[in-house]
Amino acid sequence: MTFKAEYIWIDGTEPTAKLRSKTKILADSQRTATVADLPIWGFDGSSTNQAEGHASDRVLRPVASYPDPIRGGDDILVLCEVLDIDMTPHASNTRAALAEVAGRYAAQESIFGIEQEYTFFKGARPLGFPEGGFPAAQGGYYCGVGADEIFGRDVVEAHLDNCLKAGLGISGINAEVMPGQWEFQVGPLSPLEVSDQLWVARWLLYRTAEDFGVSATLDPKPVKGDWNGAGAHTNFSTKAMRERYDAIITACESLGEGSKPMDHVKNYGAGIDDRLTGLHETAPWNEYSYGVSDRGASVRIPWQVEKDGKGYIEDRRPNANVDPYVVTRLLVDTCCAALEKAGQV
Ligand code: ADP
């Protein structure tokens, strides 16, 4: 008996990449294959902004596989990275750079939990927005209950079940501040694991919502004006940060040094200046700050972390549409270098 493998990859759409996938039928003998043994495959890069038409072939190399919760049985989801035909990483392949940096600082045992916010749309309006108007102002929707406050819970529950069946490290879900806006969290996991799994969880979100006739978007500011944007708060720690408070402070300080605030923010998702306005629980995009319990700071130290004298930090700046391979690479690169320099490893 053959089985189905859904090969998923990240395309070259700018400024924000999209997910693509297609189905490969595999032979019975490949059922027990490890990821490294799954076959490479190809695709038409000229249709995904990853090649010119006259030399359009690109390579899909499997990097992680998960049980397919939608098809079930022995079918699998296969996350791939994109290579050129000489088997080197394609320019759009941000995973390769993360693998290098994560490997360099592996001894510091970085882990991440990413809070993915997103918004459901039905047609041109967020789910729950009335035809030709606006719902009641924000205030009651966050973690709310009831048909007047909650829109899309059936989709959210189906997505959560699909993620868990796929074996993804989801740590929770909640309704967000704007109607039709939700969040799920992935992690804590290693840099590559959290990033791979976040991309697969996003794919499952779109795919699950498809069956409900609803679309989901990672647009960081889906409704202009006095409505919350959508972020991807990135919680981060190293072994030292999980053991001592001076390492927490070193990490926070390192993110404010020299060109670091800009190096980070400009890679934290397209349209970040629309979301990081200083309003709606954000810090202005061009001013770095950190503080305990401060949801108006760029980086928050949770109160429990100060109390315990150890734990993790939350970078609140990344947009919902951030590339997790990029944000985890930047945080590991900046903070782990500073911790190493300070001898806090
Ligand atoms: P918030 O209060 O900001 O909404 P959430 O509960 O949504 O926080 O998300 C916090 C995330 O931080 C979770 O994904 C959790 O797994 C993660 N996390 C917890 N401890 C650590 C740690 N030591 N290092 C990195 N991430 C962590």
Ligand code: MN
């Ligand atoms: Mn959260």
Ligand code: MN
């Ligand atoms: Mn949130």
Ligand code: MN
């Ligand atoms: Mn948060």
